[in-house]
Amino acid sequence: MPEKKSDPECPKLISRKAIKMHGERHIERYSLPERLAHFAHLVALFILLVTGFKIYAGWGFMTYHSALYIHMAFAIVFMVANWIVIPYNIITTECPYCAICEAGGIRGYSHRAMHIARRYLFGPDDAKRMKQILLNYLGKAPYPAYTVYDVKNRGYIEKLHPMTKFLLVFEGAAVALVFISGIPLYHQQWTLLGLPIGHLILLAGDMIGPYFNLGTLAFMRTVHLLMAYFFIIEVTVHVGIIELDPKIWKYHKAIFWTGTSDLCDHHYVDLINVDDDTQPQPQAE
Secondary structure (H helix, E strand, O other), X not given: OOOOOOOOOHHHHHHHHHHHHHOOOEEEOOOHHHHHHHHHHHHHHHHHHHHHHHHXXXXXXXXXHHHHHHXXXXXXHHHHHHHXXXXXXXXXXXXXXXXXXXXXXXXXXXHHHHHHHHHHOOOHHHHHHHHHHHHHHOOOOOOOOOEEEEOOOOEEEEOXXXXXXXXXXXXXXXXXXXXXXXXXXXXXXXXXXOEOHHHHHHHHHHHHHHHHOOOHHHHHHHHHHHHHHHHHHHHXXXXXXXXXXXXXXXXXXXXXXXXEEEOOOOOOEEEEOOOHHHOOOOOOO
C-alpha cells in the first residue's frame, strides 16, 4: 500500500501530473455491465431472502405458490449474475492496457490470473490495510485510500475494501451451497443435460446428514437457512464498511450510478507510477 504524503500540497501536484498523463480526471471504475451485475445481484438477493423466509416461516403477505415462483425466478437471476456475468466482467475488464496480457499465450493468461487473484483474494497487503483501518477507528492512523490506481499503466491495483476481499471466498462458497441445497428442496429428481443432479445431491445428504442427527431434506433445509443468515450478515458488514467512514461514501455513487473515480480525491484514491517531478522539492537553506 503506497504511503500517503505528509505535505498538504503534494497531493495537488501529483493530481495535476496524473491528469496530464492520463488525459482525464474522472476515470472508469465500474463499467455499465459491472454496475448492472452488482444491481441484479443485490435485488435478487433481497427478493430471495424475503420470499425464502415467507416460504420457511409462513409470513402472510402472499400465497405460498406465488412466493415459490418468485423465489425460483430470482434464484435464476442470482445464479446467472454470480456465475456468468460477474466472472465474465472480471475476466474482460482486468489489465485493459497491459502489454503482457494483450500478447496472449500462457504467460499472458497466467499474468491476468495472478492480477485477478491479487485484486479479489485477501492477502498480506490487505492484512496491513485492515490493521491501519482498525488503528484509524482508535484515532491512531489515517484511513487508507479505498483505491490504488496506476496512472502510467492506466489500471487499478486495488479497488476493493480488504474486508470485502476477505468475505469474497465465503460468499462464493455460500452461493454454491445455497444453490446445491436448494435443488432438492425444489425438485428432488431435478436433472441437467441428463445428469440426475437432484438425486446425487440427495445421496450426498444421505451420507452427511446423519453426522448432524438430521434427515437428508432436513439437513438441506438447515444448510439453505444458514446460508440465508450468512448473506444477511455479509450484506450488513459490506454496507457497514461504507457507513463507518463518510469519506468513502462515494463508493455507493460509483457502484450504482457514475461508475467513475476522481483522480483528485485523496481521501479515496492513492496514485502510483506518477513522475517524480510532481513531488515537492526541498527548499534551499
